[in-house]
Amino acid sequence: MLPIALSLLPMALLGQEIRVLVSDAPGASDYHPGVGEGYLIRPAPHVDLNVVWDPAFQTFRGGFRTDDEWMNGVKQPPTQYDADKAVVFLPSTSRSQVLDSDPEFFGSQGGDVWIFPSTGQESATTFSPYLGFSAYGVPNNGTFTSVGTSTTGRVYWSVHAVENLSNPAANEFYGYDNSLALCLAHPGYQPSAELPMLANGHGHLNLLFQGPGMYRVTFRVRGILAATGREVSGLIPVYFGVENWQIPSGPAPATGYEAWKLASFSSSPQAADPLVSGLNADPDGDGANNLMEYAFNGNPLIPGVAGKPQMENLTDGGQEYLAIRYQRRKGDSILSTTVESTADLSAVTWSGLGVQMGAGTAVGADYEEVVYRAPVSKADAPKQFMRVRVLKE
Numbered sequence: 281m282l283p284i285a286l287s288l289l290p291m292a293l294l295g296q297e298i299r300v301l302v303s304d305a306p307g308a309s310d311y312h313p314g315v316g317e318g319y320l321i322r323p324a325p326h327v328d329l330n331v332v333w334d335p336a337f338q339t340f341r342g343g344f345r346t347d348d349e350w351m352n353g354v355k356q357p358p359t360q361y362d363a364d365k366a367v368v369f370l371p372s373t374s375r376s377q378v379l380d381s382d383p384e385f386f387g388s389q390g391g392d393v394w395i396f397p398s399t400g401q402e403s404a405t406t407f408s409p410y411l412g413f414s415a416y417g418v419p420n421n422g423t424f425t426s427v428g429t430s431t432t433g434r435v436y437w438s439v440h441a442v443e444n445l446s447n448p449a450a451n452e453f454y455g456y457d458n459s460l461a462l463c464l465a466h467p468g469y470q471p472s473a474e475l476p477m478l479a480n481g482h483g484h485l486n487l488l489f490q491g492p493g494m495y496r497v498t499f500r501v502r503g504i505l506a507a508t509g510r511e512v513s514g515l516i517p518v519y520f521g522v523e524n525w526q527i528p529s530g531p532a533p534a535t536g537y538e539a540w541k542l543a544s545f546s547s548s549p550q551a552a553d554p555l556v557s558g559l560n561a562d563p564d565g566d567g568a569n570n571l572m573e574y575a576f577n578g579n580p581l582i583p584g585v586a587g588k589p590q591m592e593n594l595t596d597g598g599q600e601y602l603a604i605r606y607q608r609r610k611g612d613s614i615l616s617t618t619v620e621s622t623a624d625l626s627a628v629t630w631s632g633l634g635v636q637m638g639a640g641t642a643v644g645a646d647y648e649e650v651v652y653r654a655p656v657s658k659a660d661a662p663k664q665f666m667r668v669r670v671l672k673e
């Protein structure tokens with residue numbers, strides 16, 4: 281019999297996974313404010329904050345996407361980074377002072393501001409990347425409602441939260457267009473707090489920061505499903521380094537069930553509500569509580585569980601066996617699944633342990649499909665029952 285082996289994924293340091301996106305204007309890549317080891321500089325004059333629709337989880341995800349990246353004189357295809365895998369950087373040369381003619385939300389005259397000039401020309405002197413907003417990962421096929429006679433679906437951006445991780449006192453952030461008709465603002469000044477965008481489209485917005493530091497700006501993107509009229513949304517937290525791209529050390533990122541919960545329940549109230557996202561809740565009413573959804577690769581908001589245990593028959597060593605196939609979560613040291621069998625349903629303990637057949641087959645990054653047979657062949661025990669016991673410490 282083989283014991284059930286849970287593989288532990290190595291925890292990588294945050295900095296080692298992060299690409300720092302800077303303009304490739306001459307001198308841009310010289311702006312190294314002494315960051316930790318492992319950060320990689322990616323010269324990219326045009327970067328989009330690109331949103332992607334995830335139909336399996338009925339939510340939006342996204343992150344920075346290089347649109348015009350050059351390496352050794354060769355133009356590279358676009359690279360989309362997960363939200364926590366890239367930082368766009370504004371060096372000190374992007375700092376300017378508020379003029380009397382600037383809009384009032386710039387702050388008091390003479391104060392420092394940093395701007396990504398997305399609605400103007402790409403700058404050859406400030407070395408900041410030209411930053412657009414895009415929805416290239418949102419299908420324009422009738423999934424989302426449109427406006428008026430247009431057949432093109434829409435999504436809508438707003439600012440959910442702004443944090444300056446290295447200088448919490450300086451968290452002012454604004455997004456605005458040159459006409460000032462639209463302003464993603466936090467807090468306060470907001471003629472319009474949403475940026476509408478065509479599905480598979482692109483938009484422009486200047487981003488203004490009022491203090492140096494490492495910012496995490498969490499955008500909320502929403503859309504309305506044309507088929508049902510239901511609103512769906514997702515939170516996209518992205519990092520902006522303003523004269524600083526070092527992410528301060530802080531609480532360890534969520535792992536295990538907590539990480540799955542945050543990824544599975546897109547809105548903060550759901551993730552914080554144990555009646556929706558707790559281990560025993562069953563918000564999609566499919567009979568599998570969230571622990572089972574987590575253990576067996578389910579989506580807690582869509583009925584059904586992709587990797588739930590299935591009975592099957594197999595032959596091993598010339599003998600026929602009852603067997604069970606399921607997808608199990610990897611990398612969680614306090615979650616275990618045990619395949620058990622018994623010939624007597626009234627038994628208090630199911631004493632037979634399943635025997636794993638071969639190695640697991642990877643299902644995405646977090647799950648593997650495994651097959652266990654009963655310890656006793658059908659010939660030796662004509663009546664048998666099998667189950668998978670899930671235990672979370």
Ligand SMILES: [Ca+2]
Nearest residue numbers: 562564566568
């Ligand atoms: Ca469920």
Ligand SMILES: [Ca+2]
Nearest residue numbers: 579582583584
């Ligand atoms: Ca489900």
